[in-house]
Amino acid sequence: MTTTKRTSLALAVGATVALLAAGCAGSEAPGGLDDVQTITWWHNSTTGAAKDYYEQVANDFEKAHPGVNVEVTALEHSDMLARLSETLGSNDPEQVPDVFMSRGGGELQGEVAAGVTRDLTKVAADELAKTSQFTGDYTIDGKTYALPYSMGIVGFYYNADLFAQAGITDVVPNPTIDQFDEWVDKLQEADITPLSVGAGDKWPASHYWFYDVARECARTTIDAAVAAKSYTDPCFVKAGEDLQALVAKKPFNDGYMTTVAQQGPSSASGLLANGKVAMELAGHWEPGILAGLTADGQVPGFLKWFAYPTFPNQAGDPVDQVGGGDAWEVSTSAPDVAVDLAKYLLSDKVQQGFAALNMGLPTNPAAAGSVAFPTLKDVVAARDKVGQAPQLYLDTRLGNAVGDPMKAAIADLFAGNGSPQAIVDAVTAAANAE
Secondary structure (H helix, E strand, O other), rough: EEEEHHHHHHHHHHHHHHHHHOOOOOOOOOOOOHHEEEEEEOOOOOOOHHHHHHHHHHHHHHEEEEEEEEEEEOOOOHHHHHHHHHHOOOOHHHOOOOOEEEEOHHHHHHHHHHHOEOOOOOOOOOHHHHHHHHHHHHHHHOEEEEEEEEEEEEEEEHHHHHHOOOOOOOOOOOOOOOHHHHHHHHHHHOOOOOEEOOOOHHHHHHHHHHHHHHHHHOOHHHHHHHHHHHOOHHHHHHHHHHHHHHHHHOOOOOOOOOOOOOOOOOOHHHHHHOOOOEEEEEOHHHHHHHHOOOOOOOOOOEEEEEEOOOOOOOOOOOOOOEEEEEEEEEEOOOOHHHHHHHHOOOOOOHHHHHOOOOOOOOOOOHHHHHHHHHHHHHHHHHHHHHHOOOOEOOOHHOOOHHHHHHHHHHHHHHHHOHHHHHHHHHHHHHHOOO
């Protein structure tokens, strides 16, 4: 487990105190090693000011709770999901972190069924009341198992300078697919790579199909398909055809099938951060990620945003969006003070700092005015225009057993080896194998 320097220092100090106590005629020094209570906390803010901020949050919590040591592990998103899956499936409660990120949906349902996550309905009633409009994805049979701290949507972040260089002056917040295709064409004509995608991590590429489904299929159709484990409506194949048409334009960065999402300058986010591509389809985390991938540690001034394009005669609501939230779960094996940490992470102070650093879109209303980056304010406006929660990422909604084969089939289509029908077949087969 990766720990912070602060943790190592705390343990060293504790050991020193214990040794001194042993040499004082058997007297017991207050605050010795035996009195230290450790909380393990996993998050995915791995770069720049965002990572530093969570270190400071942990330090502040420790100061307010003498005798508590917060052991922080910052993991890149894909690595975090893989390690959580491994630990949650280990049948060893001690391997599960005390406080960790939740995305809701099928993943949370499995964790509740396995008995590894706490019911927070009563112990965090005040925090849940503040964030009630966002708790649906974390509530099962009337009980809420995670505290939502960020709720965002996926859309296109773009380099306004490169758009201008390509002669694109008609960017609108809600484009049609024809407008979007025209922008791609103009960028290619100007010898500018239109898009980066971290298809090596699969999940960034899968967002395209998720959105095409939300555009081509009505919500009621998606809900019915998930419930019946039957995806026979033609809209699901049509979604794949939309994606296939985009891939055929060859708009992505060289080597995109092995490109990772967020790690280093050659990642999909790194290419956007450093002016190598014009656009990336990403979630509300993108400004914070980009800041950690630039030389000056700042969000690029060129960064703007627009929503995923709409299609002619689509069945989905044109203002609907795809996204989801991040929430804090507390494991059933965690000490009670871990609940206090999860609640502290939703406090006015912490959420305001979270918003000011562009780390996401806060759920605590007291932090709404702290969203600093103008582009993220545009994202909030698009999120709130829907009038209901965004459609949850399909891999999260369906859980790993279905989501993983689905993402693999989508990646095959990106590689030119798959087909729209193959994606539908993969989802159907996996859903009915459960």
